[in-house]
Amino acid sequence: MTSLATGTGPATAPGSVGAALETVSAATNDGYADLPRHLLAASDLSREAAIAVLDTAERIDQAIAGREVRKLPTLRGRTVVNLFYEDSTRTRISFELAAKRLSADVINFSAKGSSVSKGESLKDTALTLQAMGADAVVIRHSASGAPHRLAGWVAGTVINAGDGTHEHPTQALLDAFTLRRHLLGGAVRDRVGNGLDARHVVIVGDILHSRVARSNVTLLHALGARVTLVAPPTLLPVGVDEWPCSVSYDLDAALAGADAAMMLRVQKERMDGAFFPTAREYTRGYGLDLRRRALIAPHGIVMHPGPMNRGMEIAPAVADGEGSVVTEQVANGVTVRMAVLYLLVSGEGADRV
Amino acid sequence: MSSEHVAHHSRAAGVDQGRASTAASDVSGSARDAGRSSRKPDSRTAVILSDADIRRTIDRIAHQILESIGDRPALLVGIPRRGVPLARRLAARMAQFSPGNYPVGALDITLYRDDLRGRPPRALAETDLPQTGVDGLVVVLVDDVLYSGRTIRAAMDALRDHGRPAAIRLAVLVDRGHRQLPIRADYVGKNIPTAFDDDVAVHLTEIDGFDAVTVERAA
Numbered sequence: 001m002t003s004l005a006t007g008t009g010p011a012t013a014p015g016s017v018g019a020a021l022e023t024v025s026a027a028t029n030d031g032y033a034d035l036p037r038h039l040l041a042a043s044d045l046s047r048e049a050a051i052a053v054l055d056t057a058e059r060i061d062q063a064i065a066g067r068e069v070r071k072l073p074t075l076r077g078r079t080v081v082n083l084f085y086e087d088s089t090r091t092r093i094s095f096e097l098a099a100k101r102l103s104a105d106v107i108n109f110s111a112k113g114s115s116v117s118k119g120e121s122l123k124d125t126a127l128t129l130q131a132m133g134a135d136a137v138v139i140r141h142s143a144s145g146a147p148h149r150l151a152g153w154v155a156g157t158v159i160n161a162g163d164g165t166h167e168h169p170t171q172a173l174l175d176a177f178t179l180r181r182h183l184l185g186g187a188v189r190d191r192v193g194n195g196l197d198a199r200h201v202v203i204v205g206d207i208l209h210s211r212v213a214r215s216n217v218t219l220l221h222a223l224g225a226r227v228t229l230v231a232p233p234t235l236l237p238v239g240v241d242e243w244p245c246s247v248s249y250d251l252d253a254a255l256a257g258a259d260a261a262m263m264l265r266v267q268k269e270r271m272d273g274a275f276f277p278t279a280r281e282y283t284r285g286y287g288l289d290l291r292r293r294a295l296i297a298p299h300g301i302v303m304h305p306g307p308m309n310r311g312m313e314i315a316p317a318v319a320d321g322e323g324s325v326v327t328e329q330v331a332n333g334v335t336v337r338m339a340v341l342y343l344l345v346s347g348e349g350a351d352r353v
Numbered sequence: 354m355s356s357e358h359v360a361h362h363s364r365a366a367g368v369d370q371g372r373a374s375t376a377a378s379d380v381s382g383s384a385r386d387a388g389r390s391s392r393k394p395d396s397r398t399a400v401i402l403s404d405a406d407i408r409r410t411i412d413r414i415a416h417q418i419l420e421s422i423g424d425r426p427a428l429l430v431g432i433p434r435r436g437v438p439l440a441r442r443l444a445a446r447m448a449q450f451s452p453g454n455y456p457v458g459a460l461d462i463t464l465y466r467d468d469l470r471g472r473p474p475r476a477l478a479e480t481d482l483p484q485t486g487v488d489g490l491v492v493v494l495v496d497d498v499l500y501s502g503r504t505i506r507a508a509m510d511a512l513r514d515h516g517r518p519a520a521i522r523l524a525v526l527v528d529r530g531h532r533q534l535p536i537r538a539d540y541v542g543k544n545i546p547t548a549f550d551d552d553v554a555v556h557l558t559e560i561d562g563f564d565a566v567t568v569e570r571a572a
Binding site for chain 2: 032033035052055056059060062063065066067068069071072073074188342343344346347
């Protein structure tokens with residue numbers, strides 16, 4: 001930097017907090033203007049908008065790193081409603097923590113034991129929330145498309161926390177954030193502004209029922225990554241050949257040299273249709289054991305959205321082994337959801353489409 | 354400290370126009386920006402500080418900071434964007450005048466702003482403070498332009514969440530008046546009397562490719 005060249009003393013160079021303060025480069029990414037009003041699907045995000053979310057998460061992480069007070073005042077006075085029609089302790093807690101760390105008021109509304117169990121429709125529930133002045137509604141629903149309908153009924157921002165077998169965009173964002181951290185270099189300046197171009201991610205397991213896979217394929221493709229899906233033929237959705245990814249039935253071949261393996265949970269609660277003969281046969285064909293782990297590139301990572309079926313899709317030694325980022329994904333989930341809430345809710349009412 | 358130019362045009366909106374005008378992408382579509390494009394660029398723009406002036410000013414502030422911090426441990430904290438290179442320049446000059454270690458940090462205040470509502474989402478900038486915290490340090494906040502004082506208030510709010518500094522000081526390259534809060538700078542490069550809708554622009558080589566402070570007078 002020219003300034004330091006002219007200013008550095010001959011005897012003592014000035015100290016710096018980090019290894020080297022990054023150049024404060026112009027934040028000219030226009031993804032911020034490109035952010036959607038609601039986050040309903042991964043396809044709502046352009047490459048630039050997705051990078052804007054990931055960059056914001058990096059900055060939020062910097063802003064609260066090593067602090068005593070891990071709370072920011074950004075959403076003070078705002079109300080975020082967690083509307084969960086489907087059990088999901090992990091996702092709900094992650095959103096709740098994200099909203100609370102931004103000082104929002106959080107209301108948890110779960111279908112069990114609420115007016116929903118008395119037969120209230122989604123629309124009536126939405127209008128109730130609207131009347132209570134919710135600035136954002138985070139919705140998890142077993143019906144694909146429910147968040148989309150909700151967005152038409154409420155004035156606040158709607159964030160999809162998983163709808164049926166359709167989409168789970170914040171999971172895809174936290175996965176992309178985790179991938180970027182491990183594959184793009186250790187310094188924030190190596191990552192900010194960048195996608196995942198030419199990185200190879202293998203997603204393995206129950207693609208048919210997985211909203212995580214669906215959102216990840218869309219987002220990773222937008223970020224420039226190459227995605228390979230591996231699954232038994234019975235667990236691939238119709239029309240998967242039109243997704244922007246390749247499909248394989250041979251896990252060993254797909255893993256060779258890959259940058260990341262993302263193992264999906266075998267969703268026992270959706271396995272009423274006998275999709276594979278036995279659990280052991282599934283593990284033999286599509287489980288990640290130590291032998292297969294060694295096929296991934298040396299710098300490669302192992303991911304799982306949780307909760308894991310240890311011994312089924314992932315061997316315990318792999319889940320707890322080197323390059324497993326499963327718990328890191330959970331921590332990153334809070335940061336990425338803070339970024340989404342900040343970007344979509346803090347300027348609520350702004351003039352944008 | 355500027356007392357010669359008292360703010361008469363306190364604005365209810367409370368927007369920190371100083372930051373807005375120095376960060377090009379900060380606020381879009383404001384009436385001022387729209388007006389500026391129709392103006393003749395040369396007629397009302399004056400260079401207030403040249404590159405040599407800026408160099409001398411930074412040297413003076415570096416001496417002043419050294420004098421006032423004495424032997425106490427200090428941390429220069431730049432407020433992005435242009436406060437960060439200014440803080441680095443100050444630290445480099447301080448090291449030249451009085452050999453020692455003068456760490457530099459960065460503190461983004463966007464998440465502490467009081468005007469986020471009703472605006473498009475803003476990009477966050479870098480924050481980089483010591484892992485060991487700021488407890489017991491003399492923190493010198495560094496920014497390019499002091500205007501409404503809201504940025505500095507936000508920075509003090511943010512610092513409080515990072516710990517308990519022994520003292521917080523403020524160094525600015527330009528004080529243009531029009532404070533909306535009871536805040537003043539401890540080290541001022543130059544006081545520039547302005548109308549509230551004048552446009553003060555600080556250019557620094559690290560970001561803009563050249564050093565200069567200009568004022569564009571309102572029509």
